[in-house]
Amino acid sequence: MASITLKNVLKRYGSGKSANQVIHGVNADILDGEFIVIVGPSGCGKSTLLRMVAGLEEISGGEISIGNRVVNDLEPSERDIAMVFQNYALYPHMSVFENMAYGLKIAKVPLEEIKARVNKAARILEIGPFLQRKPRELSGGQRQRVAMGRAIVRQPQVFLFDEPLSNLDAKLRAQTRLEIQKLHRELGITALFVTHDQVEAMTLAQRMLVMNAGVVEQFGTPEEVYTQPATTFVASFMGSPPMNLLKNAPDAKAGTIAGVRPEHLDITAAGWALRVEAVEMLGAERLIYGRWVHGSGDEMVIIRTEESHAVPALGSTIHVTPRRDKMHWFDAGTGKRREAP
Known part of the structure; x- marks a missing residue:
């Protein structure tokens, strides 16, 4: 050896x-x-x-x-x-x-x-x-x-x-x-x-x-x-589905990319507003794909939920809240990790 x-x-x-x-x-x-x-x-x-x-x-x-x-x-x-x-x-x-x-x-x-x-x-x-x-x-x-x-x-x-x-x-x-x-x-x-x-x-x-x-x-x-x-x-390569990397998240400051994995987004009564574009049924879990209701419509946000969660209708608006202790921050210019926004 x-x-x-x-x-x-x-x-x-x-x-x-x-x-x-x-x-x-x-x-x-x-x-x-x-x-x-x-x-x-x-x-x-x-x-x-x-x-x-x-x-x-x-x-x-x-x-x-x-x-x-x-x-x-x-x-x-x-x-x-x-x-x-x-x-x-x-x-x-x-x-x-x-x-x-x-x-x-x-x-x-x-x-x-x-x-x-x-x-x-x-x-x-x-x-x-x-x-x-x-x-x-x-x-x-x-x-x-x-x-x-x-x-x-x-x-x-x-x-x-x-x-x-x-x-x-x-x-x-x-x-x-x-x-x-x-x-x-x-x-x-x-x-x-x-x-x-x-x-x-x-x-x-x-x-x-x-x-x-x-x-x-x-x-x-x-x-x-x-x-x-x-x-x-x-962040995007390791993980399936990949981490959401969001320039237009409400929490992101100029020059900062917010990162959050799909399993760390919870569907809540209030929070980030997303319009549902697609839902994938994967047995024990499902993936929900949505875009911002307000602001740039270019960014896709993926949410991973358990099978017990109700399936949202396509075109409907849902609200999600990221778990704050699971958020990541990256420099928009270099792509390197930051410890704070």
Whole structure:
């Protein structure tokens, strides 16, 4: 196991005036045995950052350390890492056992040790009965577990996951998230996990790097990121539905954006007046979409209520009151968090 340190890590393609910089000075100290999620929208640089840690992309500046070694100039095979990708990359002509054992065989690990490592990983991942099957005989979730098993048997210092659940359906993704959590508890290996899915990030991370356009907008625990977003980007990206960011809220002063999550708006007899435009029924809850009755009609306000609440008629006016202790304030120019309006 090992810690990971990123010091002002940069990545640019090309040189001179035509250079395209995609990673802008990333800094992070990742503890030994910590599970870190790198989350952000497509194109934000999260996979590029992971590939630089792996050695699959050269860095343009800064320093990456794994354990006590600076690895900038080391080949991927010298970094003592194992990667699990979105595509399983299993050899179709090999059995599950052979797929998991292949890297160890190339490294000339003794056969008895190979068997012991593969059987242990198969037991942890509950794929022991499938060791003699070919990949085509497995479900998508089973193939992903084989890919994880292949990484486990290497006994690396660091696991790197690049959107490993993207090819699975929603139910299987939820199940595999639980398996990954269990796996991390049992092995305690430092892990970096890349995803664009904020649910995966919130459920898996001990801490998360929230990235936007090659910049780390916030590095913190899921609770910190959700309850104290550092920027309007983080506030809108983390949470479903996203936080309401309102320039025209009655409470907002000039140059300030008011933020409030949909679950922190209560329907009351008096308060902010909104005209109902749509209602979404989501089983145990419902989402109400409204716009200001007075003032700018451009801003949409989302309210989350329980199923027991009466459904307002489309076009009707409702009043909502934000919970004052759950309000957030952001600078309208920089998008950065303020502690007061």
